[in-house]
Amino acid sequence: MPVGKIESLDHDARGVTRLEGKTVFVEGALPGETVEYALFREKPNYAVGEVSAVLRPSCARVPPRCPHFGTCGGCSMQHLEPTAQVAAKQRLLENNLWHLARLKPEQVYNPIYGPTWGYRHRARLTVRMVESKGMLVGFHEKRSSYVADLHTCPILPAHVSDLLVPLRQLFVGLSIRDRLPQVEIAVGEKCTVMVLRILEPLSGADEKLLRAFADEHGIVFFLQPKGPASAYRFHPVDGPDLSYLLPEFGLEMRFSPTEFTQVNPGINQMLIRRAMRLLDPQPGERIADLFCGLGNFTLPIARSGARVVGVEGLKELTRRAEENAAANGLAANVSFGVANLFECTPKSLGALGHFDKMLIDPPREGAVEVVKALGEDSPGRIVYVSCNPSTLARDAAILVHQKGYRFSGAGIVNMFPHTSHVESIALFEKA
Structure with a gap:
């Protein structure tokens, strides 16, 4: 396997080195490091690889906090100390x-x-039933259309991360478990909403399961049968709406769970x-x-x-x-x-x-x-x-x-x- 000295990071947080005059982008490598890497894509003007061994680590390298880092495609820089991430982006x-x-x-x-943790108040997670793994709820795997087998996600608020496994258990019990491709999460000041993208109507038993789950975990379920504009509040029907505060300006900003917010x-x-x-x-x-x-x-x-x-x-x-x-x-x-x-x-x-x-x-x-x-x-x-x-x-x-x-x-x-x-x-x- 080739060995390279990493010069910098590119816009996808990949380390940049050179091999026989060709630029090589190395996933998982940090500036200043000497790494051994394996190539998985070669083009006439560049190549892409992945770290197989760090021979001389950067002083800014840290252990990733998430056990799914490296497989899940949601994060690409957990191995870099947070203030060094900021400097790299600058x-x-x-x-x-x-x-x-x-x-x-x-x-x-x-x-x-x-x-740097628990900050992500908006997320769109894929839902997929996989025969060998069961019901999966998560981001896509890195460089893949497969769904990462997530049990926790530390960039989500803790109360949302804690629901990843219960959601899997809920969805596997629905009659439309193969027709529920996505759940969109929106956390507001007064409530947490989960929008279920459904390709077929719920059965009466499905509705009962969703209501019980929402009541037990204190969330609001929306259903989205078609495009984003079709999303509607399912349960509980009454209660606070989604909003975020801008206290410095005395503002409360209401929004729908399918509308863009930071x-x-x-x-x-x-x-x-x-x-x-x-x-x-x-x-x-x-x-x-x-x-x-x-x-x-x-x-x-x-x-x-x-x-x-x-x-x-x-x-x-x-x-x-x-x-x-x-x-x-x-x-x-x-x-x-x-x-x-x-x-x-x-x-x-x-x-x-x-x-x-x-x-x-x-x-x-x-x-x-x-x-x-x-x-x-x-x-x-x-x-x-x-x-x-x-x-x-x-x-x-x-x-x-x-x-x-x-x-x-x-x-x-x-x-x-x-x-x-x-x-x-x-x-x-x-x-």
């Missing part, structure tokens, strides 16, 4: 910005990070605090919140007294945002619109009117059409929240090299500890 962000955009921020912000509520609060500090919204200013979702940033901005226009591509989310604005007494400060921002043009953006400032929080695809559409009347300050360093770099290049903005600062947000996912926040100001 380097990845800076490398993307330099290599893809030839940019360095004027200031590198202190990273935002917090507790998985890590503690880090989300810190991210919003950072975004508000960088945006610095003032009473009377007119501010745009693009890709606004259900108002996660819109309502904190509105709390400052600014007038906010939120734009989102999904009508269901803008409806939820309007409900949250009204429930929090901010309806007079905000307005919401539905638009496909991936097809944004100078004309469609200009039709929204002048904005003093703008916050952009796009999905992984980034906001290239938005930044290309900015004209001479563009906002004086833009805060960009990103979940993909490469598309942030692409859009930052346009803002700086074509639109005349200064790249005032950037830093990472460790929203997903133990995974390779890199969230970040950046500030652009008119020169």
Whole structure:
């Protein structure tokens, strides 16, 4: 087996080394280590392998806490000490910005990070009956469509992790156990919801089992017979709704279990605090919140007294945002619109009117059409929240090299500890 010295981590948290002039990505290897590895994929320009032995370990290597690490595909960095994970993600962000955009921020912000266990309040788990193993409930195995045989998951809240085995026992007793492919979990301030994706109706006995399980474990079951919009509350019928709090801004944000919210509520609060500090919204200013979702940033901005226009591509989310604005007494400060921002043009953006400032929080695809559409009347300050360093770099290049903005600062947000996912926040100001 080949032996290599690991130079760095790539965007999937794989160690990078070289073999006969070819780049090799080694799963399970850390920078600075000397490892023996086995190749399982070879291409003309690169190869992929997996560690078979660590000959000289990194001082940042730690024993993984989860017994399923290495098999389950939910985490890829548990073998790296948490603060070293943060540093690796910061380097990845800076490398993307330099290599893809030839940019360095004027200031590198202190990273935002917090507790590394029990943080994941949203999860989508696969359910599958396997003859040799029984009923499985979990994430997919690494590099596989198979379901990991999970008995515990320390990145989930403890009360949810404790239900993995009872859920297996529950599902195996249902008449539709082969027609229940997925359970989606959403943990709120006042309740925990599990959405069961069902491909056939429940029997009367199934309904009785679900009600008893929900009552015993204090959860709420939703049923989803078709798409996400078809999900409905099954049992208990009455009780508190899902919500998360933004106490710094006096906000309670209600949401449906199938609507997008950040998985890590503690880090989300810190991210919003950072975004508000960088945006610095003032009473009377007119501010745009693009890709606004259900108002996660819109309502904190509105709390400052600014007038906010939120734009989102999904009508269901803008409806939820309007409900949250009204429930929090901010309806007079905000307005919401539905638009496909991936097809944004100078004309469609200009039709929204002048904005003093703008916050952009796009999905992984980034906001290239938005930044290309900015004209001479563009906002004086833009805060960009990103979940993909490469598309942030692409859009930052346009803002700086074509639109005349200064790249005032950037830093990472460790929203997903133990995974390779890199969230970040950046500030652009008119020169």
